Amino acid sequence: MKTFFMFLTILFTVSMVHAQASDLFFSEYIEGSSNNKALEIFNGTGEAVDLTQYVILGNYNGSDWTNVTHFPSGSTLADGDVWVIANSGADDAILAVADQQLAYNDSGYVVGFNGNDARAIAKINGSDYTIIDVIGVPNEDPGDGWDVAGVSAATKDHTLVRKSSVTSGNTDWAASAGTDADNSEWIVYPKNTFDYIGSHTMNGGPTTVNVTFQVDMSVQAALGNFDPDSNVVTIPGDFDNWLNEPPANTDKVMDDSDGDLVYTKTFELDPNATYQYKYNIGLGWDGHDELQGQPNRVIETG
Numbered sequence: 001m002k003t004f005f006m007f008l009t010i011l012f013t014v015s016m017v018h019a020q021a022s023d024l025f026f027s028e029y030i031e032g033s034s035n036n037k038a039l040e041i042f043n044g045t046g047e048a049v050d051l052t053q054y055v056i057l058g059n060y061n062g063s064d065w066t067n068v069t070h071f072p073s074g075s076t077l078a079d080g081d082v083w084v085i086a087n088s089g090a091d092d093a094i095l096a097v098a099d100q101q102l103a104y105n106d107s108g109y110v111v112g113f114n115g116n117d118a119r120a121i122a123k124i125n126g127s128d129y130t131i132i133d134v135i136g137v138p139n140e141d142p143g144d145g146w147d148v149a150g151v152s153a154a155t156k157d158h159t160l161v162r163k164s165s166v167t168s169g170n171t172d173w174a175a176s177a178g179t180d181a182d183n184s185e186w187i188v189y190p191k192n193t194f195d196y197i198g199s200h201t202m203n204g205g206p207t208t209v210n211v212t213f214q215v216d217m218s219v220q221a222a223l224g225n226f227d228p229d230s231n232v233v234t235i236p237g238d239f240d241n242w243l244n245e246p247p248a249n250t251d252k253v254m255d256d257s258d259g260d261l262v263y264t265k266t267f268e269l270d271p272n273a274t275y276q277y278k279y280n281i282g283l284g285w286d287g288h289d290e291l292q293g294q295p296n297r298v299i300e301t302g
Contacts, residue, residue: 020046020204024054024121025133025169027082027200029160031145032192035089035104037111039119042200043077044167051075051083055129057120058108062141065120067108068129072100082200087111097198115145115156121169133169134176135160148177149184159193160186167204 021044028040039056043049051071058067077083086098088106095101104112113119118136122129136146136155145156154160154177166185170176178184189196 020044020167021202022168023123023132024049024077025162025166026119026121026135027162028197029119029135029155030090030094030194030197031113031115031156031158032091032194033157035087036091036094036192036194037113038084038086038090038094038098038197039111040197040200041077041083041085041121042162042202043079043081043083044202045079047079049077049079051077053124055122055124056085056110057122057129057131058110058113058117059136059138060109060113060117062116062139064138065118067110069107069110075099082198084198085111091192091194093194094197115153116142118173120171131171134171134173137173146173146177147179148186149188150178150180151188154186154188157191159189159191159196161189161196162186162200164201164203167202 021042023045024041024043026039027042028038030036030038052073052075054071056069056071057065058069059065071083075083083100084094084098085100085102086094088095088101088103090098090111102111106112109117110119116136118134118138118140120131120134120138122131136142142155143153145153148154148158148160151158163185170185176185178186181187
């Protein structure tokens, strides 16, 4: 008769990687009544950005990019902050948060647009520019405005707010605008909605969670030692409460330093949600099963 003695130690390491923006992008666009017009630009790159390395490109009535607007000398944008360019004749709610106020016809009409005028953020590249985000399409006259999220002519008489899941600009306006509320990068609000100007939230959608758990084993038997290479430790369902859907099998790695088995798994989680998990270790050999369970633990991903 074989006699086994087993000692398992489970060590969890959880690290979360929150999304960062690849570069600046438009976070809000206001085209309201009269001079209620503004552009909001968001920095979620993780560090302050020198705005003098960027320009705003503009067109009107279906022309090519005809206007280039530079940011004020010495202007910088902190990480997590927005830069608001407002028409100087806009509502006080807009002007209260504006970093830059321009008359209707200043700097190439940058905030003198109507619904059929495109705008872009471009990064200065030597004597040229590299476009990193757009609203609308140059060389195209859509009539009153471009459709956004299934809303007809939404770039006129509406406020557009970038969804919090967006982490980068998009030079493909059709993809950015989308065809309905689900696949659009924008939320469309009624004319003269000023509730969201002056700040922006980016959560980047799912957060990557790297989970490493280590199994230390010391198993002795009458006929020899337990060999983890020939007697595979199975982890049924991995963490059987992750998102209520057990993920695929974990990756097993042998730790050469002391012979431990190390398992790793990466999960995509909503950074604003709280998840519970529990783990069960099941070992089986010669018809004998050992099951060790641990209480649920909570990971705060927000």
